[in-house]
Amino acid sequence: VKKTGHVEFRNVSFAYPGAEAPVLSDISFTAEPGQTVAIIGSTGAGKTSLLALLPRLYDAASGEVLLDGVPVTKLDRSEITQRVAMVxxxxxxxxxxxxxxxxxxxxxATDEQLWDALTVAQAADFVREKKNGLGSRIAQGGTNVSGGQRQRLCIARALVTEPKVFLFDDSFSALDVATDARLRRALKAKTADATVIIVGQRVSTIADADQILVLDNGRIVDRGTHEELLETSSTYQEIVES
Ligand code: DCP
Ligand code: MG
Structure with missing residues (x-):
């Protein structure tokens, strides 16, 4: 199997340990190398839970999550972490x-790789301006940097590992719209062959995705591009208008 970062969910259902009601029901989609797949849906829809199944923070109750054609349950953790980075x-x-x-x-990683990742993540200026640069101290939990800076440093950390698959869970929400757009343009240029799965709330963050999955109550209720969903999905229209 080529380790290119091909992701497939096949009829996946999931419930948290001890809970009865499923959080995800019959989820099927593929995300190919070079593609961006976005997931949108209201709070509690199951977006974070869906992402968590790929790095095996949890395992599906039924169905299969496949990475490069192999069920993740059959892969070593190290094989997954080498290929998948989650922010x-x-x-x-x-x-x-x-x-x-x-x-x-x-x-x-070399210093050059760190700066390269910081540049893509739109965090290089902020680190350069600090007196101690890369040596600057971060407090436990990152409490001495802003929420947006924390997000960008964590995106840079993911970039440093050069994964085949990026999972971004609402990773752009604390950024202003212009920084968000710059970051994603740089990311796209840098990771043209990677598979990107983005959970986003803001339409501007997800509108250019190759495929958008609309998640509602643990199910994919609609899917398509932004333009297609504007025509076909009342759930998507409601999200866009809210
Ligand atoms: N849930 C749970 N136990 C957890 C995490 C979540 O029982 N450890 C429940 C709460 C929700 C459902 O699972 O009813 C889906 O939670 P998600 O975190 O997957 O939801 P989202 O990521 O879509 O919500 P948000 O937009 O608020 O991040
Ligand atoms: Mg979430």
Missing amino acids: PQRPYLFSGSIEHNLRFGRPE
Whole structure:
């Protein structure tokens, strides 16, 4: 199997341990290398839960999640983490230098790779302006940087690992619209062959995706491009107008 980052969900259902009601029901879609797939839906729709199944934070109750054609349950954790990077909804920075935080998934990364990742993540200026640059100290939980800076550092951290698949869980929400657009343009140029799955609330963040999945109550109720969904999906229209 070529390890290109091909993602497929096949009739996936999922319930949290101990809960009865399923959080995800019969989810099927594919995301190909070079593509961006966006997931949109109201709070509690199951977006974060869906992403969590790929790096196996949880396993599907039924159906299959496949990475490059192989069920993730049959892969070693290291094979998954080498290919998949997730930027969580509440990105976490730990106590230590910026450099230390950026190298977390790839200790051997060069300084050049760190700066390259920071540049794409639109965080290079902010790090350069700090007196100690890459050596600047981050407080536990990243409490001494802004929410948007924290998001960008966590995006840079994911870029440093050069994954085949990026999972962004609402990773652009704390950025202003212009920074969001610049970041995603740079990301697209840098990761043209990667598979990108974006959970987003803002229409501008997801409108240029190759495919948008509209999630409602754990089900994909509609799918298509932004233009198609504007025509066909009342759920999507409601989200756009809200
Ligand atoms: N849930 C749960 N146990 C968890 C996490 C979530 O029981 N550890 C429930 C809460 C929701 C449902 O699962 O009813 C879906 O939660 P998600 O976090 O997947 O929902 P979203 O990511 O779509 O919501 P948001 O937009 O608020 O992030
Ligand atoms: Mg979520």
